[in-house]
Amino acid sequence: MSSVRVLVGTRKGAFVLSSDGKRKKWDVSGPHFAGWEIYHMKGSPVDPDRLYASQSSGWFGQVIQRSNDGGTTWEPVDNKFVYYGDPGTHLWYDGTPHPWEFKRVWHLEPSLTDPDTVYAGAEDASLFQSTDGGQSWQELQGLRTHNSGPFWQPGAGGMCLHTILLDPGNPGRIYAAISAAGSFRSDDGGKTWRPINRGLKSPYELPDPNAEVGHCVHHIAMHPSRPDVLFMQKHWDVMRSDDAGDSWHEVSGDLPSDFGFPIDVHAHEPDTIYVVPIKSDSEHFPPDGKLRVYRSRTGGNEWEALTKGLPQRDCYVNVMRDAMAVDSLDSCGVYFGTTGGQVYGSADSGDSWTPIVRDLPAVLSVEVQTLP
């Protein structure tokens, strides 16, 4: 019988939630790396027991951990992330040039074909690659050294490369998203990149609302069966592209707020997508104190509130950009974690929700593995 493993990164450690395919009873292990921030954990699609974790600390910096047994045991691998050449400067919050400095890894994206190949999205925004299971890292410098790089500026959370999407039908195609530079695409395995932000509008954030770069993209999701269709939660606006990011159009439709962080796609329905609206850029909590996941079954524009099992009063948590994921069981499971330490799961595509755990540290990331 299939089972699921939910990998939860929090402000104070990692937790692994495990269940059989019914997704009724859960085992909770952790905290792993207690006391450290775990920005992200993710397993290899070709070897589910190979996991990677980004462990960091304001005191002791970045550590990358690797597991070869599904998270039972871990070993630190290399943490040397060196920007290629003379990295130069980007723009600081006040508009002055600021040196590129490695701070942490926000996202780890294992290769679709090789468990030893993994990509790391870093702050300050850069993409790194390891082809030896994390024993060494090399920058794919074509992204950071794009001619717009010196003009990138951090968002409030830092200048982070937080989204990495690998096209399952086109091994050379990689998408990356950066706050607050925007989204980028490579068609040659990460050597060269171009911004893909046409159609994004940021009238309250940028002097030129249609600028080529500078948009605060919060997250991008893709269904593997239809990799040219992308869904984006931007700072404000939920966006969709049907041409691999060459152009975008807004699909916020009837959402109560189009501000939010996570976005994800149903495992079996490429036009069913999920977001968690929050009130605004300065009020990072659900409108009206009601935690509602919104689902569109039409690829956007028409949304329904999913509330069953979620708190509908006095709820003021947030859901971080990498803290939502789906399993591929039938019916699709949907999971998200909150800054209040709850991890909610739905075993029926979002129709109803149950808290798997309620009192973890603030959740930074949620990934799900569907195991045979």
Added chain:
Amino acid sequence: MIRVILPAHLRTLARVEYEVTFDIAGEVTLRVILDAIEARYPMLRGTIRDRVTRKRRPLVRFFACEQDLSNDSLDAPLPDAVKAGTEPLLIVGAMAGG
């Protein structure tokens, strides 16, 4: 024998007990001790000093003999009591918080 006490998080990462010891020939400096720590415990590279600049991480402190050595030259000789092993070198996470 040089005695070093690592902060709790780094002891966990290196899988060591409270105190680690080193036999160091020649001049005993912070740099020599840090090199010895990183050679024996490669998982600690980057956690005490930056992997690229080799500078002390901002929220790490070096204490010994009731002195704060954090801003001393890495090549300055350490106190005789540390060289003699009667006092440990403490590597600590700085107080940071409210």
